[in-house]
Ligand code: GDP
């Protein structure tokens with residue numbers, strides 16, 4: 001059996017929870033003051049999809065989201081993408097299309113998913129459900145509401161991408 005490894009980039013504005021999501025998924029932990037990747041480019045997790053072993057390599061942009069040259073290097077060779085915005089940050093929602101275009105410009109059309117993180121903070125939401133759903137529809141993306149903090153829908157996001165990748 002050939003082993004499948006998928007490079008996944010997790011993309012979005014600063015502070016939406018990208019690093020937390022990668023930590024949660026690969027290490028099973030959530031820390032409130034997690035700031036930077038700790039000297040590594042990616043973390044990985046192995047899962048089985050239809051009896052096939054798949055290694056997901058999750059790349060983090062280390063808090064340098066604003067530097068195009070750096071993010072471009074991270075996107076290179078990406079085979080799947082998670083676009084993340086936060087329930088409490090309207091600007092992060094409005095930036096999604098731009099992030100999608102940046103990734104597409106580097107790697108073309110790869111399996112991609114849209115994630116609204118911090119759904120545990122729904123009382124503080126600045127994004128209407130209909131708006132988020134309309135965006136997903138317009139961009140033709142599967143949409144998940146997630147809470148990295150409460151461990152809601154995180155594994156589902158990556159399982160969906162692995163499935164989608166294997167079906168391509
Ligand atoms: P990044 O800049 O996108 O990598 O964001 P971080 O992973 O550094 O997270 C930014 C802040 O949001 C941190 O204080 C996290 O603890 C917090 N955070 C991440 N995910 C969640 C979540 O699902 N709910 C809540 N309430 N806070 C979260």
Ligand code: MG
Nearest residue numbers: 018019062063
């Ligand atoms: Mg980060």
